Amino acid sequence: MASFETPCLSVRHGVRMVPEPNVTLEQASMLRHLMLHNLDKCNIITLYDEIFISNRMSLVVEKLDISLHNYLLETQGLVLLEDIRTVIQQMATALAALKRVGVIHGDVTTDNIMMVDRVRQPFRVKLIDFSQAMFSSQAKPGRILQTPQYRAAEIMLGLPFCEAVDIWALGCVMGIMMFGFELFPTTTDYDAKPAGVPAVGP
Numbered sequence: 001m002a003s004f005e006t007p008c009l010s011v012r013h014g015v016r017m018v019p020e021p022n023v024t025l026e027q028a029s030m031l032r033h034l035m036l037h038n039l040d041k042c043n044i045i046t047l048y049d050e051i052f053i054s055n056r057m058s059l060v061v062e063k064l065d066i067s068l069h070n071y072l073l074e075t076q077g078l079v080l081l082e083d084i085r086t087v088i089q090q091m092a093t094a095l096a097a098l099k100r101v102g103v104i105h106g107d108v109t110t111d112n113i114m115m116v117d118r119v120r121q122p123f124r125v126k127l128i129d130f131s132q133a134m135f136s137s138q139a140k141p142g143r144i145l146q147t148p149q150y151r152a153a154e155i156m157l158g159l160p161f162c163e164a165v166d167i168w169a170l171g172c173v174m175g176i177m178m179f180g181f182e183l184f185p186t187t188t189d190y191d192a193k194p195a196g197v198p199a200v201g202p
Contacts, residue, residue, distance in 0.1 A: 028059060030130045034101070042097035043090045045114070045128045064126060065117050068173070069110035077180035084177045086123045087113070091170050094127045099163045106132035106145040108169035110176055136162060148186045 031047040040046040040062075049060040068087065072079070091113060098105055105112075107129060116124040132145045142158040145165075152168035154161035175183040 024131060025057070027131045027133070028057060030103070030133045031059065031061075034098075034103070034130075037097075037101050039094075039097050039101070043094040043126050044097065045126050061128075062126075064114040064128070066115050067111050068113040068115065068125065068177075071115060071118060072110060072176065072180075077177075079177050081178075083123045084174065087125050087177065088170065088174050090125050091127060091173070095163070095166050095170065098166070102136045104134050104136060104139060104161075104163050105130065105166050106134060107147060107150075108166050108173065109147050109150050110173055113173065149182045149184055151184075 028047075028050050031045075034040070034044055035047050045064070046062040047059060048062070051058050051060060066074075091108070095105070095108070105127065108127070112127065112129040113125050114128050115121075116126060134145075139161050141160050143161075144155065146152065146155055146169060150169040150172045152161065152165040153159075155165060172183055
């Protein structure tokens with residue numbers, strides 16, 4: 001079991017503690033909702049428990065290996081097409097499951113796709129970080145979410161949006177895996193709109 005002696009990140013016996021300030025009550029509530037629907041069976045990180053240390057919440061979740069972002073850095077972006085297909089299929093399954101329960105992830109990136117065990121289970125991945133997740137009923141025009149490099153046009157332009165913004169972000173992930181660079185490189189919200197909008201129309 002995870003060590004509860006420190007608010008720092010701890011790993012023991014196959015579980016990981018994700019401490020505050022990386023955890024919000026909303027994120028914990030969302031993960032509980034997903035676990036009630038058994039979405040950990042659909043390539044979404046497993047939540048085991050929540051604990052409080054000095055009034056700070058930590059989540060006890062399954063231990064995973066390395067982010068897709070770090071894996072691509074390690075391998076200098078060299079990924080076989082069949083392995084890209086494997087990752088995208090798993091994430092498409094995760095997003096389809098989220099849509100079934102009316103949830104938008106809101107931050108699909110290579111940082112938030114984790115490998116389970118890159119040695120023993122190559123390219124077995126799970127979706128993590130539900131800090132921006134919301135129910136579809138909460139999706140209001142003008143709400144800002146998604147990392148700028150993965151941001152859908154609807155979000156950039158303040159238009160009505162739905163779960164499809166996650167599919168756009170997954171397409172950006174696929175582009176990075178295929179080409180070795182971001183399709184819409186940007187470091188600020190200001191730069192994101194000019195980079196993305198011309199690619200999807202006027």
